[in-house]
Amino acid sequence: MSERHRRVDPGPTPPRVLLVDDEALFRETLAKVLRARGLEVRTAGSGAGAFDAIEAEPADVVVLDLKMPGLNGLATMHRLREIAPGVPVIILTGHGTVDAGLTALDDLAFDFLLKPVPPDRLLEVILAAIASGRTPGGGRTKGDR
Numbered sequence: 001m002s003e004r005h006r007r008v009d010p011g012p013t014p015p016r017v018l019l020v021d022d023e024a025l026f027r028e029t030l031a032k033v034l035r036a037r038g039l040e041v042r043t044a045g046s047g048a049g050a051f052d053a054i055e056a057e058p059a060d061v062v063v064l065d066l067k068m069p070g071l072n073g074l075a076t077m078h079r080l081r082e083i084a085p086g087v088p089v090i091i092l093t094g095h096g097t098v099d100a101g102l103t104a105l106d107d108l109a110f111d112f113l114l115k116p117v118p119p120d121r122l123l124e125v126i127l128a129a130i131a132s133g134r135t136p137g138g139g140r141t142k143g144d145r
C-alpha cells in the first residue's frame with residue numbers, strides 16, 4: 001500500500017482525536033485529511049474549547065498547537081494533564097520556533113512535530129501515542145525535534 005494512501009482500519013471504534021489549533025484553515029484541512037485516513041476527529045480553536053470538548057466526550061489523543069492566542073499550548077497542556085491525565089498529547093510547533101515552553105513540556109508531551117507536518121507522519125505518531133497509552137511506558141518517539 002502506498003504511504004500516500006495510508007489508512008487505519010477504523011474497526012468498531014475508530015481512534016478519537018481532538019485537534020486543537022487556532023488557525024481555522026489549517027485545523028479543518030488537517031481534520032479532513034485525518035478523517036479520510038479513518039480517524040474520528042473533533043476540533044477546537046482554543047485551549048478553552050479543548051477543555052469543553054474533552055469534558056463533553058473523551059479523546060484517545062490530543063494534537064495541540066503550541067502557538068495560540070489567549071491560553072497558549074503550554075498552559076493548555078498543563079490543564080489537560082489535570083482534566084484528562086491519561087490522554088497522550090502531541091504538540092505541533094512552527095518551523096524554527098525556539099520556545100522555552102518546549103523544555104517545560106518535554107516530560108508532558110508524547111512527541112513534538114514541526115509544522116507543516118506531513119499527514120502520514122502525524123498519523124503514525126497519533127497511532128503510536130494511542131498505543132503507548134494502552135501500554136504504559138512504551139512508544140515515545142521524539143522523532144521530529
Ligand SMILES: [Mg+2]
Pocket residue numbers: 021022023065066067068
Ligand atoms: Mg497557532
